[in-house]
Amino acid sequence: xxFDKKPxxxxxxxxGTNCETDCFHVLNNILKVRCKYIWHKESHDDDINAIIxxxxxxxxxxxxxxxxxxxxxxxxxxxxxxxxGGLVTGICNGFQILLEENLLPGAMLRNNTLKFICRYSxxxxxxxxxxxxxxxxxxxxxxxxxxxxxxxxxxxxxxLIDLKENNQIIxxxxxxxxxxxxxxxxxxxxENIAGICNKKRNVFGLMPHPEACCEKILGSDDGRxxxxxxxxxxx
Amino acid sequence: xxxxxxxxxxxxxxxxxxxLKKEILDAxxxxxxxxxxxxxxxxxxEVRFGKxxxxxxxxxxxxxxxxxxxxxxxxxxxxxxxxxxxxRFEMVRE
Numbered sequence: 001x002x003f004d005k006k007p008x009x010x011x012x013x014x015x016g017t018n019c020e021t022d023c024f025h026v027l028n029n030i031l032k033v034r035c036k037y038i039w040h041k042e043s044h045d046d047d048i049n050a051i052i053x054x055x056x057x058x059x060x061x062x063x064x065x066x067x068x069x070x071x072x073x074x075x076x077x078x079x080x081x082x083x084x085g086g087l088v089t090g091i092c093n094g095f096q097i098l099l100e101e102n103l104l105p106g107a108m109l110r111n112n113t114l115k116f117i118c119r120y121s122x123x124x125x126x127x128x129x130x131x132x133x134x135x136x137x138x139x140x141x142x143x144x145x146x147x148x149x150x151x152x153x154x155x156x157x158x159x160l161i162d163l164k165e166n167n168q169i170i171x172x173x174x175x176x177x178x179x180x181x182x183x184x185x186x187x188x189x190x191e192n193i194a195g196i197c198n199k200k201r202n203v204f205g206l207m208p209h210p211e212a213c214c215e216k217i218l219g220s221d222d223g224r225x226x227x228x229x230x231x232x233x234x235x
Numbered sequence: 236x237x238x239x240x241x242x243x244x245x246x247x248x249x250x251x252x253x254x255l256k257k258e259i260l261d262a263x264x265x266x267x268x269x270x271x272x273x274x275x276x277x278x279x280x281e282v283r284f285g286k287x288x289x290x291x292x293x294x295x296x297x298x299x300x301x302x303x304x305x306x307x308x309x310x311x312x313x314x315x316x317x318x319x320x321x322x323r324f325e326m327v328r329e
Contacts, residue, residue: 063286064316071313100316107318109255112262154259154319188260 007231009035010048012078012094014069017056019091022211027052030214031227040072049234050087051078053094055147055209065108065150066096075101087131087230088203092148095195095205104198104205105163106155111148112188118147120220121186123194123208124174127167130197131233132204135225141178142222144208146186146194151207153189153196163196171195171206247294249306251324253315254285288314302326 011023020037027035035052038045058069069075075097082088082103090098098104111117120143128138136142155163163169171194175184180192187207195206210223255261263284271279294302306324315322 063313067313067316107316109259109319110262112260114262114266156318188262 007033007050007234008048009033009050009052009230010038010045011035011052011054012040012074013037013054014040014056014058014072014097016058016060017054017093019055019093019209019211022209023052023054023091026211026214026224026227030224031231033231038074040069040074042077043073044077050230051081051089053078053088053090053097054211055092055094058093058097061093061150064096064100065093066098066100069093069097070100079103082198082203085200085202087234089132089226089230090203090205091209091211092151092207095207096150098203098205103203104196105159105168106153106196108150109152109154109188110150111152111186113186116147116149117151117186118145119186120144121146121194121208122174122176122178122184123171124178124180125170126172127170127197129167130170130201130204132197132226132229133170134233135229139178141174141176143213143220144210144223145212146208148187148207151187151189153187153193153207155190155193160190163193166199168196168199168201169193170197170204171208246329247292247302248327248329249290249292249302249324250327251288251290251306251310251314251322252285253288253320253322254283255319256321259319299326 009027011020013020027033096108099107123142125133125136125140128136172180172192173185173194174180185192197204210226213220213223215221261283264282268282310322311317
């Protein structure tokens with residue numbers, strides 16, 4: 001049943017996706033909610049009521065990250081699901097796919113350092129009035145792993161004004177004191193942006209990997225509230 | 236290669252060039268420019284890095300206008316990301 005109140009997550013899998021099992025583990029083993037993988041060739045799913053597009057390198061990042069995955073059959077379902085208000089989170093490559101699909105505004109450029117980044121980064125929760133970060137306090141400083149080559153978020157001036165006016169900026173890169181400046185910007189993203197949502201506030205994209213930091217034993221459980229927020233806000 | 240039994244036709248090649256828009260910082264172009272300087276050439280003012288995509292098109296029964304429309308559609312939809320990139324193309328008959 002779509003939009004059944006009991007959470008049932010669909011985790012999309014494209015050729016080259018590689019973070020799907022981490023997402024499955026967090027949802028199924030830690031948070032004890034139902035979830036399943038959905039292969040990109042599927043065109044529909046009647047069971048799920050939330051979607052995760054996990055990280056990885058769909059189609060080898062050929063042409064541009066996310067550019068080819070966008071044309072997979074499952075993406076027309078994602079469009080329809082989002083248009084009905086269903087919750088969709090894209091993590092890393094999932095964020096890039098949502099940008100290419102125009103479900104989120106802007107685009108990703110190569111990191112301005114021209115290096116692949118793989119480390120923890122501090123993040124500031126800029127907005128908590130949405131279904132994805134409602135479990136955090138606004139202004140909280142958290143820490144999550146980032147691992148990407150194309151995470152340099154770009155949007156034109158008009159788009160940036162729109163994002164700000166509609167409180168669509170959700171996460172920003174910062175230092176341990178919460179300062180968001182050039183020295184705490186790992187990849188050159190405009191205004192240190194690490195995560196945004198759409199105007200309707202039901203589609204969320206972020207470059208950091210919350211699924212990789214949901215247990216203290218792994219060093220941090222700062223990512224857990226992203227999934228908990230979604231679970232609490234499923235329509 | 237012409238196929239036996241088929242009318243020979245001349246293949247149309249379309250060269251598509253994709254580059255970052257002017258207002259976007261081209262980090263790869265800057266690094267290439269620095270390397271050129273290190274080699275010893277000081278007269279290179281700007282380097283823009285981009286992608287080259289070559290399409291081979293069977294354009295029988297199609298006008299040049301049709302083909303241009305097709306390439307523009309693909310250029311906007313897939314080959315480039317209009318938020319950050321421009322593209323241009325040239326048609327070459329071989």
